[in-house]
Amino acid sequence: MLAPGRPKPKPTPETQHFWDGCKQGKLLLQRCGDTGKAYFPPRPFSPYTGTRNVEVFEASGRAKLHSYVIHHRPVPGFTPPYAIAVVELEEGPRLMTNVVDCEQTPEALQLDMPMEVAFTPLDEEVTLPLFRPAKESK
Amino acid sequence: MIRPGEIAVVGAAESTKIGAVPGMSQIMLHADAALNAMAETGLKPGDIDGVACVGPMMPQQIAHYLGITPKWVDGTGVGGCSFMLHVRHAAAAIHAGYAKTILITHGESGKSRINATPRPPEPESLNGQFEVPYGPFGPPTLFPIPVLRYMKERGVSHEDLAMVAVVQREWAGKNPRAMFRDPITVDDVLNSRMIAYPFRILQCCLVTDGGGALILTSADRAKDFPTKPVYILGTGESVETNMVSQMKDFTSSSAFRVAGPTAIEAAGIDRSAVDHMMIYDAFAHLPLYGLEDLGFCKPGEAAGFIREGNTRPGGKLPLNTNGGGLSYTHTGMYGMFALQESIRQMRGTAPAQVEGAKISVCHGVGGMFSASGTVVFSNEKP
Numbered sequence: 001m002l003a004p005g006r007p008k009p010k011p012t013p014e015t016q017h018f019w020d021g022c023k024q025g026k027l028l029l030q031r032c033g034d035t036g037k038a039y040f041p042p043r044p045f046s047p048y049t050g051t052r053n054v055e056v057f058e059a060s061g062r063a064k065l066h067s068y069v070i071h072h073r074p075v076p077g078f079t080p081p082y083a084i085a086v087v088e089l090e091e092g093p094r095l096m097t098n099v100v101d102c103e104q105t106p107e108a109l110q111l112d113m114p115m116e117v118a119f120t121p122l123d124e125e126v127t128l129p130l131f132r133p134a135k136e137s138k
Numbered sequence: 139m140i141r142p143g144e145i146a147v148v149g150a151a152e153s154t155k156i157g158a159v160p161g162m163s164q165i166m167l168h169a170d171a172a173l174n175a176m177a178e179t180g181l182k183p184g185d186i187d188g189v190a191c192v193g194p195m196m197p198q199q200i201a202h203y204l205g206i207t208p209k210w211v212d213g214t215g216v217g218g219c220s221f222m223l224h225v226r227h228a229a230a231a232i233h234a235g236y237a238k239t240i241l242i243t244h245g246e247s248g249k250s251r252i253n254a255t256p257r258p259p260e261p262e263s264l265n266g267q268f269e270v271p272y273g274p275f276g277p278p279t280l281f282p283i284p285v286l287r288y289m290k291e292r293g294v295s296h297e298d299l300a301m302v303a304v305v306q307r308e309w310a311g312k313n314p315r316a317m318f319r320d321p322i323t324v325d326d327v328l329n330s331r332m333i334a335y336p337f338r339i340l341q342c343c344l345v346t347d348g349g350g351a352l353i354l355t356s357a358d359r360a361k362d363f364p365t366k367p368v369y370i371l372g373t374g375e376s377v378e379t380n381m382v383s384q385m386k387d388f389t390s391s392s393a394f395r396v397a398g399p400t401a402i403e404a405a406g407i408d409r410s411a412v413d414h415m416m417i418y419d420a421f422a423h424l425p426l427y428g429l430e431d432l433g434f435c436k437p438g439e440a441a442g443f444i445r446e447g448n449t450r451p452g453g454k455l456p457l458n459t460n461g462g463g464l465s466y467t468h469t470g471m472y473g474m475f476a477l478q479e480s481i482r483q484m485r486g487t488a489p490a491q492v493e494g495a496k497i498s499v500c501h502g503v504g505g506m507f508s509a510s511g512t513v514v515f516s517n518e519k520p
Binding site for chain 1 (some may be wrong): 168259261262264266267268269270271272273274275280282283284285286287289332333334335336339363381383384388
């Protein structure tokens with residue numbers, strides 16, 4: 001369980017499946033029915049063509065570290081210094097996250113290093129898709 | 139189609155004081171700047187028939203407070219570059235005949251927080267669901283998210299990003315109204331307090347109080363005003379996303395690449411004709427993105443362009459000559475102050491005046507690369 005005080009996301013009808021998936025240990029993305037391309041954040045239509053013909057699918061959870069900052073100032077629910085990261089999923093989309101099981105330093109956090117999803121409960125209702133360095137890279 | 143030079147800025151003023159202004163509420167900072175701009179033009183509130191400002195201040199609040207009955211309003215709010223978009227929309231409105239004399243105002247009690255509106259993140263918004271839970275805390279943690287990717291792809295060093303702040307401080311040293319004026323070195327920047335790696339405090343904008351106002355009218359009417367008209371040659375605008383994590387390319391802003399070239403093309407000018415430039419610098423990386431995305435440098439060359447002194451006093455492209463958001467002032471929505479400096483340079487009244495400058499490009503960014511607006515000014519009517 002994460003430290004208390006962290007802001008809690010509130011799902012909407014369009015994003016509920018994503019958060020339900022996280023709780024079940026599944027990273028659910030959506031795919032455009034016209035182009036086959038994955039997208040994020042969730043919405044019931046394709047940002048590529050506007051089609052409502054989209055499907056939800058389970059992503060691999062594999063990603064690469066795309067960019068980050070390491071915040072050095074206090075924020076409720078966080079212990080500085082902590083990285084606010086963006087990972088690029090194997091399927092293409094990027095998402096903001098935190099990096100766990102890793103020193104929060106520029107030396108430890110190398111761009112493009114392989115990452116894997118680490119589902120972490122925020123509380124009894126919400127689980128966040130955090131990421132850790134992929135096992136083979138350790 | 140609106141022609142280059144058809145619309146002019148006849149009034150331009152900042153609030154009487156900027157920096158720490160604990161004696162004024164946010165709405166009065168708007169009004170103080172508006173009254174200063176009206177005073178130099180000889181206009182009264184009853185002469186203004188159009189009003190634009192950006193939320194949280196709505197046009198109806200400003201119109202009522204100042205005693206204006208507008209026929210045209212614009213409350214476009216896309217962050218700190220909203221004023222560039224207001225200029226663009228106002229020029230179109232004057233061209234269309236919707237209004238004749240338009241007032242654009244800004245006021246923000248960013249430091250003293252007198253009557254400032256808090257903006258709590260909404261947990262149901264896309265930002266609230268997909269960014270806020272990971273601990274960003276305001277622009278210093280979000281705007282620099284793409285920087286490490288930019289540095290890796292473009293071969294840019296920490297020293298390069300420190301140099302942006304050093305050069306702008308050199309400009310600020312010439313400006314009595316700048317908040318920070320003492321010279322700094324690359325070492326000073328790299329030894330200053332870490333805020334959000336890779337950025338230290340000297341690479342982050344100030345947080346100040348202040349206001350600014352512009353008055354626009356047709357170039358034909360501009361001749362009747364006591365002020366030197368500054369003509370609008372071209373404008374551009376665009377938005378990308380308000381989630382920095384979803385920005386398509388972390389090394390280049392889509393909004394910049396649309397707004398900047400649209401304005402330059404509309405102006406019908408060659409980039410080599412530009413004498414002066416403002417690029418909204420909320421953080422040290424923005425001038426690099428701006429120089430590259432607007433086509434003044436090739437991708438990867440902006441850092442060297444600044445390092446070699448091209449944007450310094452005496453350089454071939456003087457940039458952010460008021461000291462910028464890093465050293466002059468930054469209320470939260472700095473775009474108005476970038477516009478004010480472009481107009482001072484075109485009027486020939488800037489504290490660090492670029493001698494003989496005839497064309498100024500003023501480029502704004504909205505928070506976290508979400509939006510962009512660009513205005514090309516000249517003191518000569520084409």
